[in-house]
Amino acid sequence: MQEKNETPLSYQAALLKAEAYCAYQERSQYEVRGKLITLGIRGLELENIIIELIENNYLNEERFALAYAQGKLRIKSWGRNKISQGLKFKQVSGPLIKKALKSLDQDEYLEILKSLIEKKRPTIKEKKDYQITYKLGQYAISRGFESDLVFFLLKTNDL
Structure with missing residues (x-):
């Protein structure tokens, strides 16, 4: 079975796609990794893109956790337990989950x-x-x- 995209994206093209993906809304590293893998990016190239996104402030796990918690409370009316589960599913670290939950008014x-x-x-x-x-x-x-x-x-x- 052949893949649709036979020529893999160049590093620069993948980086641009990842920047656009992160600029649209806050993302976790887990989501960005998943997106890059679907684009055919793997290994060292994937890690370098993640590092560049963090350095250029496109990707910030703390900012994501805070925005996720606020959004789920205000828009979906989720409680702390469900927000915590959602953040764990997105593979956010325990200390950041605690910080996000404490940030809720x-x-x-x-x-x-x-x-x-x-x-x-x-x-x-x-x-x-x-x-x-x-x-x-x-x-x-x-x-x-x-x-x-x-x-x-x-x-x-x-x-």
């Missing part, structure tokens, strides 16, 4: 959690309070919010 985090629960409440068909609380709790936990925080909010009826 606690008040905004609580407001998003409350809003998520308030939007879900009318869709629950259960009649008994404890069943409603359980369903709302499970929903919020499935969105990555911490169970102790979820049930504390539900128990105090701070919604």
Whole structure:
């Protein structure tokens, strides 16, 4: 079976593609490596491109982690647990994951959690309070919010 692209990209062409890929939105090293591999770049050439992207500030793992955490909280309404899983999947280091999670504003985090629960409440068909609380709790936990925080909010009826 032949590949579509029979002539591999030159180093400079691959670097330009990688720069454009990183300039479009923040990327992790893992994503950029994957992209370069699909372009047929491997080995020392791949590592040199990664180094050049870092030196020219196209690729910054910390900046990616912070942007990812903020975006997933604000746009997707994800909790810390799900954000952490997503960053691990993107092969971001543990210390950077911690830093990204600490960067989330606690008040905004609580407001998003409350809003998520308030939007879900009318869709629950259960009649008994404890069943409603359980369903709302499970929903919020499935969105990555911490169970102790979820049930504390539900128990105090701070919604």
